[in-house]
Amino acid sequence: MRLLPAIDLIGGKIVRLTEGDFSTEEQYGDPYELLKAWQGKVPMIHLIDLEGAKAGEPRHLDVVRYAKSLGFLVQTGGGIRSEASLDAVMETGADRVLLGTKAFTDPDFLDKAIEKYGKRVAVALDAYDGKVAINGWQEATKLDDISVAQDLVKRGIETILYTDIGSDGKLNGPNVTRMKALRQIVNVTLIASGGVTTEEDVKELKMAKIDEAVVGKALLSGKVSIEELIEWEARYA
Template sequence: MRLLPAIDLIDGKIVRLTEGDFNTEEQYGDPYEKLKEWQGRVPMLHLIDLEGAKAGEPRHLDVVRFAKTCGFFVQTGGGIRSEEALDAVMATGADRVLLGTKAFTDSDFLNRALAKYGDRVAVALDAYDGIVAVNGWQEATDLKDIDAAKGLVDRGVKTILYTDIGSDGKLNGPNLERMKALREAVSVTLIASGGVTTEADVEALQAAGIDEAVVGKALLSGQVSLDDLIEWEARHA
């Protein structure tokens, strides 16, 4: 299993939220310094523009560009709701770009994105109690996560990042029930996000057939170290 350390951004700072609530913001310093600290130690990075997700347009493309100069495989997203924004993010050299809100509200946009950028386009499927949320997790839809995932695969999406909002930032472990249900429903690359805190969480996700997992607050808060992450990935490769 591949593990992706996460950096979420607001106002040029690394932050973490709990359950996507912007009122729970905790700051963890400068992203450039963190990227330099991680450079050469881990290959992949999950870099999310939370400010952009809320505003509806990317706000931290400079950080994405810097991450690429550091040699990371960069998975990034947040606020990509126009073709111009998608082109701008792709121009940073990002390896995998996550579409969220727009993937569920504008089917033509998703079709054009996939046609233009192929497997570099992934979709962030964010859900609370199995119901898809959009607009920076602030708005619930009437879509069920399993139905949404199947629909994305039918459209040609090859990678889905699933965030269980109820687990995010709580350090209580991932929602294995939802991850197992999704794994049974779709056969594309599936990434778990939300609550991944211990090696036991990694083992459980791997046993469920999950391909990749994002580790955020547990790493930034010091509950686990980057060395832990590197060792876990090596043991579960």
Template sequence: MRLLPAIDLIDGKIVRLTEGDFNTEEQYGDPYEKLKEWQGRVPMLHLIDLEGAKAGEPRHLDVVRFAKTCGFFVQTGGGIRSEEALDAVMATGADRVLLGTKAFTDPDFLDRALAKYGDRVAVALDAYDGIVAVNGWQEATDLKDIDAAKGLVDRGVKTILYTDIGSDGKLNGPNLERMKALREAVSVTLIASGGVTTEADVEALQAAGIDEAVVGKALLSGQVSLDDLIEWEARHA
């Protein structure tokens, strides 16, 4: 299983939220310093523009560009709701770009993105109690996560990042029930996000057939170290 250290950004700072609530913001320093610290130690990075997700347009493209100069495989997203924004993010050299809100509110936009950029386009499927949320997790839809995932695959999406909002930032493990249900429903690359805290979490996700997992607050808060992540990934390759 591949593990992706996560950096979430607001106002040029690394932050973590709990359940996507902007009132729970905790700051973890400068992203450029963190990227230099991680450079050469891990190959992949999950870089999310939370400020952009809330505003509806990317706000941290400079950080994405810097991450690419450091040699990371960069998965990034947040606020990509126009073709101009998508082109701008792709122009940074990002390897995998996550569409969120727009993928569900404007399926034609998703189709055009896939036609233009192919497998570099992935979709962030964020859900609370199995119900898809959009607009920076601030608005619930009437879509169920399994139905949404199947619909994305039908449109040609090859990678889905699933975030269980109820687990995010709580350090109490991923929602294995939802991850297993998604794995049974779709056969594309599936990435787990939310609550991944221990090696046991990694083992459980791997046993469920999950391809990749994002590790955020547990790493930034010091509950696990980057060395831990590197060792876990090596043992579960």
């Protein structure tokens, strides 16, 4: 099971939010310094442009380029709502690019993205109580997350990042029940995000046959070290 250290960005700084609420912002320093510290320790990272997600266009492509220059595989997203912004993110060399809002509001855009970039295109499916949220989690929809996931697979998406907004930033464990429900209906690379904090969390996700998990606040706050993350990944490979 692959574990992805997460860096969320606002104003050039690493931040974490609770349940996607921008008023809960906590800062954790400089992304360039942290990336340098992680270089050679983990193969892949998760870089999310929260400022871009709120603004509707990417704002931190320089950080993605820097991560690539250090040799990381990069999964990134945030604010990609036009063909031009998608092309700009792809040109950084990002290995996986997450589409969010636009994937649900403009199906034609998603289809064209898949046709152009294939498996490099993934979808960030963010939900609260089973309902999809868009626009940087600031707007709820009536879309059911399970039904949406099924439709994404039919359209050709091979990777889905699922964030349980109610668990995000709380350090109280992921929503394993929801991840199991998704696993039962989609046979694609499935990534868990939100609340992953302990080795037991990783073990439960592995038992649920989840392919990857994002670890954010637990790592940044010091509740888990990058070395522990590496050990867990090896243990539950």
